[in-house]
Amino acid sequence: MATLAAGPDTAAEGIVARNLTRTFHTAVRRPGFAGALRSLVDPLRVEKTAVRDVSFSVERGRLLALLGPNGAGKSTTIKMLTGILTPTSGEARVAGVVPYRERERNARNIGAVFGQRTQLWWDLPARESFAVLRDVYGVPQAEHRARLAEFDSLLELSEFWDTRVRHLSLGQRVRCDLAAALLHDPPVVFLDEPTIGMDVVVKEQVRGFLRHQVERRGRTVLLTTHDMTEVARLAERVVLINHGRIVLDGSLEEIRGRFGGTWQVHATLDPAELEGAPPPGIRVVRREGPRVVFGPDGSGGPGGSGGAAPPTVHRALRAIVERYRVTDLALEENDLEDVMRAAYLRREERPVRDAAEDGAVADGAAADGAAGDGAAPAAGRSA
Numbered sequence: 001m002a003t004l005a006a007g008p009d010t011a012a013e014g015i016v017a018r019n020l021t022r023t024f025h026t027a028v029r030r031p032g033f034a035g036a037l038r039s040l041v042d043p044l045r046v047e048k049t050a051v052r053d054v055s056f057s058v059e060r061g062r063l064l065a066l067l068g069p070n071g072a073g074k075s076t077t078i079k080m081l082t083g084i085l086t087p088t089s090g091e092a093r094v095a096g097v098v099p100y101r102e103r104e105r106n107a108r109n110i111g112a113v114f115g116q117r118t119q120l121w122w123d124l125p126a127r128e129s130f131a132v133l134r135d136v137y138g139v140p141q142a143e144h145r146a147r148l149a150e151f152d153s154l155l156e157l158s159e160f161w162d163t164r165v166r167h168l169s170l171g172q173r174v175r176c177d178l179a180a181a182l183l184h185d186p187p188v189v190f191l192d193e194p195t196i197g198m199d200v201v202v203k204e205q206v207r208g209f210l211r212h213q214v215e216r217r218g219r220t221v222l223l224t225t226h227d228m229t230e231v232a233r234l235a236e237r238v239v240l241i242n243h244g245r246i247v248l249d250g251s252l253e254e255i256r257g258r259f260g261g262t263w264q265v266h267a268t269l270d271p272a273e274l275e276g277a278p279p280p281g282i283r284v285v286r287r288e289g290p291r292v293v294f295g296p297d298g299s300g301g302p303g304g305s306g307g308a309a310p311p312t313v314h315r316a317l318r319a320i321v322e323r324y325r326v327t328d329l330a331l332e333e334n335d336l337e338d339v340m341r342a343a344y345l346r347r348e349e350r351p352v353r354d355a356a357e358d359g360a361v362a363d364g365a366a367a368d369g370a371a372g373d374g375a376a377p378a379a380g381r382s383a
């Protein structure tokens with residue numbers, strides 16, 4: 001395996017993960033009263049591999065969405081990339097730094113927002129937290145002022161930044177958290193469900209802010225979310241993780257193609273005759289005179305007889321207009337939520353059963369969880 005040690009030419013990089021694996025050892029209770037008593041004196045420890053052999057990279061100035069169902073391993077991956085957790089094996093490099101080896105250097109390069117927690121001081125107005133962070137990171141006054149003005153113009157923070165954080169609404173607080181995470185101008189940003197619980201207007205404002213930070217400021221963003229609208233609006237590329245392993249690294253189109261993203265193309269043909277068979281991977285679903293409905297032929301993808309994945313809707317559209325003379329065209333796609341549900345429910349990628357699933361009852365506290373593994377990268381202060 002190639003080594004990922006930091007080098008002089010690596011500062012321009014985004015995020016690189018190579019074969020990242022993280023195993024937790026958890027104390028579990030044996031079933032029944034006698035078992036519980038025995039576990040007090042002789043705790044049973046089981047191994048849980050939360051992330052297994054995960055490799056991907058994010059180019060500088062790009063946004064990648066890391067998707068997966070609950071418990072898939074997204075947060076564990078982010079914790080390794082932010083330096084909070086050390087991988088059991090594998091390597092990571094973020095903006096040229098190995099995050100869990102050089103935590104301080106890494107903290108200067110990254111910003112992180114965990115939607116459910118805050119890094120702001122609960123009893124201070126957000127603007128005072130910003131000033132403390134400015135001093136912690138040694139940001140020059142003029143730069144700080146300019147950056148705050150930019151964030152205010154995009155996130156409308158000044159309406160509430162003099163209010164104590166404990167009195168802010170969720171949407172207000174997370175907008176302040178975003179500003180706090182970016183005030184030191186980090187090239188790489190990690191966002192773990194940043195818009196969770198926000199109303200649609202604020203969500204859209206935050207998405208606009210993120211687009212601006214990627215497209216205009218060139219930041220590299222790794223985002224986790226369960227919100228498929230967010231993915232469709234923001235992500236060019238997604239990595240899908242399930243049971244700790246990467247199931248797919250590609251575009252939303254590829255996810256649709258591979259996990260039964262069904263589509264139908266309604267075409268009116270001229271002449272009305274179907275001249276020649278439909279292009280490969282495409283079948284005629286029904287026909288009424290010149291009106292023909294095309295769909296994937298089901299020979300690939302899940303549930304199919306194997307072979308290549310069905311063509312993506314864009315490829316199918318192109319193939320259909322190239323093959324036939326089309327006078328009218330309409331497209332129907334199923335909902336992205338349905339596609340993701342199908343992707344999450346796929347069983348083939350499920351790894352061998354963890355010992356914890358074999359009858360023992362998890363005790364809650366991990367024997368070697370994040371708490372004992374290192375400090376958060378930024379000057380974090382959870383409320």
Ligand SMILES: Nc1ncnc2c1ncn2[C@@H]1O[C@H](COP(=O)(O)OP(=O)(O)OP(=O)(O)O)[C@@H](O)[C@H]1O
Nearest residue numbers: 024026050069070071072073074075076366369370
């Ligand atoms: N400190 C820990 N000790 C033991 N097991 C852990 C620990 N942290 C995570 N896990 C387990 O690792 C698996 C992956 O958890 P992780 O939090 O990374 O999932 P996730 O994809 O972020 O889920 P969600 O979408 O619910 O936030 C889960 O089965 C979880 O119970």
